[in-house]
Amino acid sequence: MESFHGVLENRLYSQISWRQWVFIVTIGLLLVLGVAILISSVTFLHASNNDVPDKCAGPWKQSLQESSQGELETNPTTSAYVETLFGDSCSGDDSCPENSVCESGQCSCNLTYIAHSGKCYKVLNLALGKAVFGSSTMPGRKATEGWENAVDGRTKVRDFNLIFHTGFELYPWLSIALGGVGLVKNITLYNRIDNYGRWLHDVETRVGNSSDWSKLSTCGTFVGPSKTGQIHTIECGTLLAGTIVTAKIVKPNYIKDDPAARGGRNSLVLEEVVVEGIFL
Numbered sequence: 001m002e003s004f005h006g007v008l009e010n011r012l013y014s015q016i017s018w019r020q021w022v023f024i025v026t027i028g029l030l031l032v033l034g035v036a037i038l039i040s041s042v043t044f045l046h047a048s049n050n051d052v053p054d055k056c057a058g059p060w061k062q063s064l065q066e067s068s069q070g071e072l073e074t075n076p077t078t079s080a081y082v083e084t085l086f087g088d089s090c091s092g093d094d095s096c097p098e099n100s101v102c103e104s105g106q107c108s109c110n111l112t113y114i115a116h117s118g119k120c121y122k123v124l125n126l127a128l129g130k131a132v133f134g135s136s137t138m139p140g141r142k143a144t145e146g147w148e149n150a151v152d153g154r155t156k157v158r159d160f161n162l163i164f165h166t167g168f169e170l171y172p173w174l175s176i177a178l179g180g181v182g183l184v185k186n187i188t189l190y191n192r193i194d195n196y197g198r199w200l201h202d203v204e205t206r207v208g209n210s211s212d213w214s215k216l217s218t219c220g221t222f223v224g225p226s227k228t229g230q231i232h233t234i235e236c237g238t239l240l241a242g243t244i245v246t247a248k249i250v251k252p253n254y255i256k257d258d259p260a261a262r263g264g265r266n267s268l269v270l271e272e273v274v275v276e277g278i279f280l
């Protein structure tokens with residue numbers, strides 16, 4: 001004998017038409033699909049952030065600025081600072097806070113600090129370990145190989161495989177994505193110490209937020225020519241804001257006695273580029 005519950009279930013089952021079953025099944029599938037899309041979106045967004053360094057390791061593209069902004073979001077870069085001391089009146093160094101001195105009755109930042117918006121920020125090498133892009137790579141190297149040598153912190157390397165070295169072209173350059181908005185005070189070029197230092201000449205440096213050379217602000221130019229092992233600091237004069245620093249040889253090679261320089265071709269070779277400034 002059929003139970004009361006069995007009768008009730010059969011009645012309910014027979015009361016649901018096939019159209020209602022299709023509707024119920026469709027709604028169920030849509031719900032499952034919605035949850036799947038939600039899970040994959042979260043996974044994709046997480047993976048996108050992790051992909052940023054890979055984009056930066058590739059050839060120079062318009063996406064440089066976007067990549068550097070991505071780094072800024074996932075890996076914030078800021079400078080340490082001392083609050084509201086710049087410009088305070090004082091009678092001596094003792095009456096000024098740490099990291100500042102008393103000059104002409106006003107507190108001002110120590111040499112290793114930069115004043116900005118009433119604060120003294122610690123000067124950093126903004127370029128150290130950041131993404132580097134070159135106009136080319138020296139013959140025999142794979143594309144992009146060795147670009148990172150320009151910002152690895154090593155400045156006295158005799159092995160030419162451990163220095164930044166472009167191919168031979170009229171106007172070679174390198175760009176550094178700072179990974180955040182920096183205020184650049186100066187840019188220092190470390191020439192190679194092994195040989196051929198005279199190849200470094202007429203290097204113009206610019207700061208800004210674009211991969212377009214014409215849209216960057218000029219920091220200054222090292223005219224030279226340089227000599228093997230020399231170090232050249234280019235002062236910008238005023239603090240220049242930007243996420244990108246570019247150094248470029250802007251004149252054809254003056255060297256006439258080296259076949260590699262035929263037709264005015266240059267090669268930008270550097271041990272290191274140091275960008276001094278602060279992050280905002």
Ligand SMILES: [Ca+2]
Pocket residue numbers: 149150151152153154155162163271272
């Ligand atoms: Ca280096």
